[in-house]
Amino acid sequence: MEPIYWPSFFFYLFAILACGFAVAVLLSANIVRMAFYLVLSLAATSGLFFLAGQEFIGAMQLLIYVGGTLVLLVFGVMLTSQERFVSMKTMSGDWFIGLMAGGALLSLLAAAAFSVPQWGSPDRAAVENLPVQKTAAPIAMGLLGARVDQPGPDEPQRGVMSGYLLHFEIVSVHLLVVLVGAAYLARAKRKTAPAPGV
């Protein structure tokens, strides 16, 4: 009997957990339980990152998605959920539209994922010969504008290798705009007193 390849075993374990809880989010009718299942699904996803040896991204997933966003989500849900939103029944028409939209995206992504030959499952012997480099430094340096995993700036194709600094800045400015907008929308609206003499 061929010995079990344990990384694959754990990959399937976490993948099944993530997908299973994602389906549970869809099938559950209670909104807080949905949030609970979503947390478990996202936590299983971070397990996949840890399995891949990318502890930084795994911890990031835990902190941002599981921790921050979902605390806020549950917080918002608990504050805003009125009687008719606590338990949501999906109508059959909604099921149809949802399946159409979700299924179209799923088929597109699946087709794209399987059509790229480099993304297919690689040879195991080749994988085990890969150099182990457990550091998030290339990503961080890429965000700062230097692609250390690619040919350096002395190379002729300098413009290509400029890193993700611009994208990163665009995203952060975008987030800032969203924050300002949220603060503007959520501010206490003060009634302006009528001007004297009117």
Place this chain on the structure above:
Amino acid sequence: MGAFLDNYLPSWLAYTLAALVHIFLLLNLIAVGALVFIWLERKISGRIQDRLGPTRVGGKFGWLQTLADGLKLITKEDLMPVGADALLFRAAPYVSFAASVTAFMAIPFAGGAYPWVAQRLNTGVFFVIAVIGLEVFGVILAGYSSASKWSLFGAMREAAQVVSYEVPLGMCAVVPVLLAGSMDLVVIGDQQAGWFTNWFLFNDPATFITFWVYFTCATASVNRAPFDLAEAESELVAGFHTEYSGLRWSFFFMAEYGSMLSVSLLASILFLGGWHGPIPVASMLGLTYENGAVAGYLGNLLGCVNILLKGVLGVSVMMWVRWTLPRLRIDQVMTTCLKYCTPIAAAMFLGAIMWQYYLPHRNFFGLLPANESAYAVHEGWADQEGISSAGAVNMVEAADDSRGGLAVEGAGSAALLFDPATPSTSHVASAERGG
């Protein structure tokens, strides 16, 4: 340990055994810790209020009081309100407790060439802070699913409090990371080896203030008085655990005491030298791995006792604060976080950077020259000049470990981050020199 057992046993058995040993030790640390801390809390509160505290159970000092409490809790009926969401109500204590235990997975108890840590992560600080923040999720679930207004109010306050205190807490933790040049807790601890003058607490005035801000925020994030708004007895009956009884209720408390210990251990690694004492007893006695495995093991044992003592000291200070200061109002809690802790943490972050820039290679407020191995790692000449800091050595071994075992088992080190030996970062270095 898994890689070691792998040489003698079939792979699956070796890794399962290693995992079981680690989790057994950590669970015992938390359970026995809770046992001791609850007794300690009763004694400290008694002394502060001019009482004796427990005196009878177990003979002198009432040291078996917690065991008696535990027996009482086990025999209590497991109640659940009629309107409660059964699944979430039952799951909530375990969610809290699991988050509390998971934080211990990445906390090292001794460093050196063979660190005592269940799972060494190259971003240990980040992982621990992320996981400590997850404990609030169990509290929110408990508050919501209890179908009680007191519980819901408690959970709301807890959510607001923890979300806002994560910000200054993270900012404070970044300062030692900056000084060490690594997010690996083992490397951070080992860079403070030697006398207490090497502790990051005394590195410069900025880190000194940062430590106190960190401690305040840590107290708030583990929901202890004076920040225990979520279970304010005088307003909310018992807050989020109003409806719980028996063993489920005690799981919340185990989680709370576990978190207190984990933030204290994190504080002692980040600022108080971790397993390196105020006086380097282990290296004075020659208890290092250079003098053989037994000596090294004894040295690690000494370091483990050392860091646990620091952790217990931190927890005791939290108790002292709890029984001394009155509870804050929710708006005062928010003010403390947003108007004081966050700006101070940000300013101290800047201050630590400036200090490092103008007074490099000094510690103890700039009075003493720093250990060469302390800055060799993040300046990237650890291996070149023959000065092999513990972190750099470990990293190579850890990388070798991970080849044979599971991908999860591998643990590198962020020391690799600035290692010029790897071709990846040398481009950056050359770019900096060129530009």
